[in-house]
Amino acid sequence: MNLQTPLLDTALESLRAEVTGSVALPGEAGYELATPWNVAVPVNPCAVVAVESAQDIAATMRFAARNGLHVAVQRTGHGAVPLGNDVLLVHTGKLTECIVDPETRTARIGAGLIWQDVIDAAAPHGLAPLAGSSATVGVAGFLTGAGIGPMVRTYGLSSDHVRSFDIVTGSGELIHVTPDDHAELFWGLRGGKGTLGIVTAIEIDLLPITHFYGGALYFDGADARAVAHAWLDWCADLPEHSSTSVAFLQLPPLPQVPPPLAGRLTFAVRFASLADEGEAEQIINRIRSVATPLIDAVGTLPYAAIAAVHADPIEPMPTHESTALTTELSHEAVDALLSVAGPGSQSPQTVVELRLLGGALAREPKHRSAFCHRDASFALMVAGVLVPPSADAVVGHSQRIDRVMEPWTTGRALPNFAPSADPDQIARTYDEDTAHWLSALGNEHDPDGVLRVGQVMRQIR
DSSP: OOOOOHHHHHHHHHHHTTOSSEEEOTTSTTGGGGOOSBTTSOBOOSEEEEOSSHHHHHHHHHHHHHHTOEEEEESSOTTOOOBOTTEEEEEOTTOOOEEEETTTTEEEEETTOBHHHHHHHHGGGTOBOOOOSOTTSBHHHHHHTOOOOTTHHHHOOGGGGEEEEEEEOTTSOEEEEOSSSSHHHHHHHTTOTTSSOEEEEEEEEOBOOSEEEEEEEEEEGGGHHHHHHHHHHHHHTOOTTEEEEEEEEEBOOOTTSOGGGBTSEEEEEEEEEOSOHHHHHHHHHHHHTTSOOSEEOOEEEEGGGGGGTTOOOOSOBOEEEEEEEESOOOHHHHHHHHHHHSTTSOOOOSEEEEEEOOGGGGSOOSSOOSOOOTTOOEEEEEEEEOOTTTHHHHHHHHHHHHHHHGGGBOSOOOTTSSOOOOHHHHHTTSOHHHHHHHHHHHHHHOTTOTTOSSSOOOOOO
């Protein structure tokens, strides 16, 4: 929809007087904040509003309602979906409040923070947030998507450790949400992504973690078959104090990629354990004994280095991602995945990951949430970089992986993996009841449909 008209531009000029933050139109300084982490996603809003307060967001919501526009939100641009020029993009980067209370083991954090900010603030107190696999992801988007981190089997979802949210609804109302006040919103914000409002601040529990035993073992692709089958057996009795994933990697020969891993197929076993060093080492030694790693980067690490477990890329790039949840996997399933991602498969994908779930994730927390599918056994994630010479093959091959793994997948997905604005894809994230109640809450708190854009669960009334 092309709404970028002189009349709208004039109206947007009036928005500048309604907010203390900045309003940038295409071509103006500040509009570059719209650029997502996945630069293959077309994000072209009519303006970017770099807000400085919750009141700025409320003013933006009211302006959008008056002018027939939608409002979306972004911090780092992870999880971006296509946005057109009928959208005002709220950028939360200036909401940087961070207050750590070591006595209550909590932190109040602004929606403009990334996980590394919170990790660094908590570390001097011997505390840590339950962060994701990437420390450069924004906290708000991660937590509204429930949050699957490197210690998910030990502590469950990161959103299970949220105490409260401050949000602005689509109608421009500022609400403080707790398990006791606006309990229905507290339920829906943990898993509902942007359906119920824009988060401005969050209070979370901090955990008494200073170090962990973990990292990654990187094997030659030729050893992938033996290691993958051994890993599956190893997962069967892995204690809850440990979490793990594996990944077929094809990393480009870039300066930041270690030479033993560049330009070739490798196979990584990721591991994070809160057992004592001797016990954790004994556990991972079962994998070390299967083959000789190209790189052994597993050991005792400070929690501040939690991102080293997955070593996710930091720099923006064009990617195509897909995801699925699985039932229990058999060795037949591992062979099927090897056939499309392992040695000789000619896979163009940069990463094909299996992440073990279960443990604490499988149990309902004290306060239920809109996160579904706690019974899933593994999460499958596929990501390919859309650059020559493999760009044209990435999407088709991803669909081939889906077909090959279909006997073991559930048809469901995690909110934060492979984001989409496609209603059918969004619906995969929820069961029928959850989808219904999220939609009903969205319609109640956003009657004008201002937030009916992007990755939100809004059924047609």
